Amino acid sequence: MPLEDGYGRAVDDRNDATWAHPELRDFWAAGNADVVHMCCDESIPIEKRRKRLEKMIKLSSDMLASQGVNPLEGKDTTDADGFGTLQAFRCHGCPDEPEGAEHEVYALIPEKKSRRKRPAIFFIMGGCFFMQEPALYPELLRWAKQFNAIIVTPRYSTLLDAHYPTQLDECHAGYQWMLENAEELGIDPDRVVLFGLSTGAQLAIALAFRLKRYGIVPRGCVVADPMVEDRGTYESSKIVRDAADARLSHLMFYNYVGPENLGLGYIGPEAFPNHATVEECEGLCPLFIHVGESDQDRDPVIDFAGKCYAAKVPCSTHVWFGAAHATLWNSRGTAMSERFFEVLHGDIRDCLTYDLRR
Amino acid sequence: MFTVKEIERAVVDAVAGAYGVDEETLTMQTSYQDDLETKSLKVVAMIMMTNENLGLEDDDEVEFEDVMNCQTLQDTVDVLVAKYGAE
Numbered sequence: 521m522p523l524e525d526g527y528g529r530a531v532d533d534r535n536d537a538t539w540a541h542p543e544l545r546d547f548w549a550a551g552n553a554d555v556v557h558m559c560c561d562e563s564i565p566i567e568k569r570r571k572r573l574e575k576m577i578k579l580s581s582d583m584l585a586s587q588g589v590n591p592l593e594g595k596d597t598t599d600a601d602g603f604g605t606l607q608a609f610r611c612h613g614c615p616d617e618p619e620g621a622e623h624e625v626y627a628l629i630p631e632k633k634s635r636r637k638r639p640a641i642f643f644i645m646g647g648c649f650f651m652q653e654p655a656l657y658p659e660l661l662r663w664a665k666q667f668n669a670i671i672v673t674p675r676y677s678t679l680l681d682a683h684y685p686t687q688l689d690e691c692h693a694g695y696q697w698m699l700e701n702a703e704e705l706g707i708d709p710d711r712v713v714l715f716g717l718s719t720g721a722q723l724a725i726a727l728a729f730r731l732k733r734y735g736i737v738p739r740g741c742v743v744a745d746p747m748v749e750d751r752g753t754y755e756s757s758k759i760v761r762d763a764a765d766a767r768l769s770h771l772m773f774y775n776y777v778g779p780e781n782l783g784l785g786y787i788g789p790e791a792f793p794n795h796a797t798v799e800e801c802e803g804l805c806p807l808f809i810h811v812g813e814s815d816q817d818r819d820p821v822i823d824f825a826g827k828c829y830a831a832k833v834p835c836s837t838h839v840w841f842g843a844a845h846a847t848l849w850n851s852r853g854t855a856m857s858e859r860f861f862e863v864l865h866g867d868i869r870d871c872l873t874y875d876l877r878r
Numbered sequence: 879m880f881t882v883k884e885i886e887r888a889v890v891d892a893v894a895g896a897y898g899v900d901e902e903t904l905t906m907q908t909s910y911q912d913d914l915e916t917k918s919l920k921v922v923a924m925i926m927m928t929n930e931n932l933g934l935e936d937d938d939e940v941e942f943e944d945v946m947n948c949q950t951l952q953d954t955v956d957v958l959v960a961k962y963g964a965e
Contacts, residue, residue, distance in 0.1 A: 549898060554923040572926065575939065579922040582942035762898060 532758040534814045534844065541842025547851040548844065551763030552648045559650050559680060560771050570680055573650055581655045603665050604630040606654060611674070611697035615734060617689040621677075625694040626654055627705060628664050628671035637708035639872045640698060642738070643673040644691055644727070646718030646846075648772050650678050658852070659861060666865065667872060670707050672698045676723070679775040684791055687776075691727050713871045714741040714805070715864075718846055719772075721746030725793040728805050737805045740871030742864055744810040745845050747773075748794040749820035751783050756818040764845035766816040794824040801831035806876040808836045808867035810860070812843030834876045838863065880932065882955070882964045889954050892927035896920050906952040921945070928958070938962075 524530060537548040555576055559569050607629060612622040630638070641663060645652045652675055654660065664671045674694025676687040702709045716724030721743030728741045750773045757766040774782055781787050789796035807828055811821045818839060825837040840848060840860065848860040870876065880888075886906070894901040897914045908914070910921075921942070929939045944961060948954045958964075 550920060554896070554926070558926075575929075576922055576926060579925055579942050583921060583946075586942065586946050 530758065531760045532755075534759050534761045539814050539842070540844070540847065541840075541856050543854040543856040544842055544847045544851050547847050547854075548761075549763050550850040551768075551846055552651055553763055553768055555650050556648045556768055556772055559648075559678070560775055566680060573678070573680070577651055577653045577656075580651065581653055584656060584658070603661065604628055606660075609697065609701075611693050614689050614692035614696055616685070616692065616730070620686070620689050620693055623677070623690050623693070624675040625697055626671075626673045626675070627698075628660055628673075629705065630664070630668070630670070634668070634706060637702075637711075638668055638670050638706050639711035639713070639739075640670045640672055640705075640707045640709075641667070641868065642695060642698065642712055642714050642724075642727075643671055644714070644716035644720035644723045645673060645675075646716060646720035648768075649687060649719050649776060650680075652676070652678070659864075663865065663868065667868065669872070670705055672705075672707075679772070683775065684777045684781075684787070688723060688726050688730060688790055691723050692730055695727065695731065710739070711872055712738045713868050714738050715743070715868065716746070717744050717849060719747055722748060722793065725807070726790045728807070729789045729793065729796065729800070732803055732805075737803065737877055740806040740808060740867070740876060741804075742808040742867045742871065744848065744860075744864065745812060745815055745817070746793065746809065746821060747817055748792055748824050749817060750777065750792050751785060754819035754823070756816055756820070759814055759816050759818075759844075761814065761816075761844055764816070769816060794820045794827075796824070796827060798827045798830045801827050801833055804828065804831070804833045806834035806871060808838075808864075808871075810838045810840060810848075810864065812840050812845060812847060814842075814844035816845060832878060834878055836867070879963050879965060880958075882959060885932070885958045885962070885964055886955050888928050888931035889951055889958065891931055892924045893951060893954075895927050896923035904951060906950065906955065908951050909949055911949065928954075932958075932962075 537545040540548045558572055606626055608624050608626050610622050611625045613620045643660060654673055660671045674691050676690040699709050714724040714728060724741055724743050725746055747769060752766045759765055777787060777791055785795055789800055809821055809825055811818050825835055828835040848857055851857040890901055890904050893904060897920050925940050934940065944957055945954055948957060
């Protein structure tokens with residue numbers, strides 16, 4: 521008998537781990553739901569929420585480090601296994617918001633100098649607009665080494681401190697900082713790939729739309745489990761999974777765009793990529809989109825990809841069987857997760873090796 | 879200083895909340911690995927809730943390294959009793 525919500529409508533309950541690929545079952549319940557609920561709980565004083573968030577990030581970093589999957593042991597001056605150093609810089613202001621507050625942008629810079637300019641991977645961290653910590657992403661070092669690339673990753677305001685479009689403005693400011701310092705950083709500005717996971721994926725696609733507005737088209741945008749939609753009207757919006765589902769997205773987006781904008785479609789693709797029309801998608805950079813079969817945004821992602829195809833945007837869409845939101849990277853170390861990261865790696869390689877832009 | 883019962887109560891409540899299981903199904907012998915069948919970030923929520931339940935703050939809080947080798951709830955209770963003392 522199907523579960524029903526409070527209004528008697530059927531929901532699609534996927535809490536049971538039998539929905540998962542066998543290698544992902546142990547990770548089916550993992551997610552950032554606790555973080556979102558805590559951070560969005562207005563009955564808790566904001567300073568206390570901020571403190572708890574810092575603690576959660578520290579615990580998560582420590583946990584990953586204990587599993588040996590975290591070669592980046594800090595955030596300011598990190599020795600990356602002899603490859604390079606993750607350095608923190610300051611940037612502020614983008615064309616849309618020149619007076620934007622100063623914030624950090626990190627660059628993983630190889631120790632070994634190169635006469636040739638290196639490509640760059642502009643990585644936007646995810647974590648529900650809350651859990652930002654470069655040390656949570658061991659792929660940064662792996663890919664920096666494999667592509668001999670510079671990794672640049674901006675820190676952006678959490679929802680405790682700011683709302684849309686501040687986060688996108690800060691990512692844009694980080695991108696602009698990278699371009700302005702490309703010579704010094706040894707970056708080839710024509711070989712930059714955007715990359716993001718979850719809300720970082722949402723911001724990466726949003727940044728692709730923003731950059732297009734300024735005549736900048738990166739070599740590609742590789743994203744996994746992007747949040748592309750705030751209107752819960754899709755079949756996949758009915759998926760109920762306590763770790764991450766449309767209910768959690770709703771709570772998060774309430775804080776991101778505010779109740780006056782939520783679910784109405786008035787704001788454009790720089791907030792929610794699937795708000796784009798086909799015409800607005802025209803001229804976007806090549807997109808490589810990955811989403812789990814049980815992700816609440818599965819159908820909006822497919823819808824968005826359809827608009828990209830109609831707009832003749834080079835686009836690859838991969839729906840992963842037995843995966844839900846964030847399970848493919850929360851399960852690092854499993855064969856399935858390795859396969860997932862290998863495919864992402866291949867997408868980035870294609871973008872850096874070939875110019876796929878139309 | 880807590881009592882052992884208070885620590886047990888805090889741990890059971892935190893595990894039930896973090897792992898999304900009924901308290902009634904938990905015993906001190908419950909194994910994180912074998913019985914709760916979930917990994918990854920749940921331990922973070924469990925630590926956060928334990929800190930909350932015991933009213934611990936700042937330098938007094940439970941850290942990941944305190945509980946990283948715990949196999950069962952009893953191990954966790956033993957670690958906390960050793961760290962905070964108990965009557």
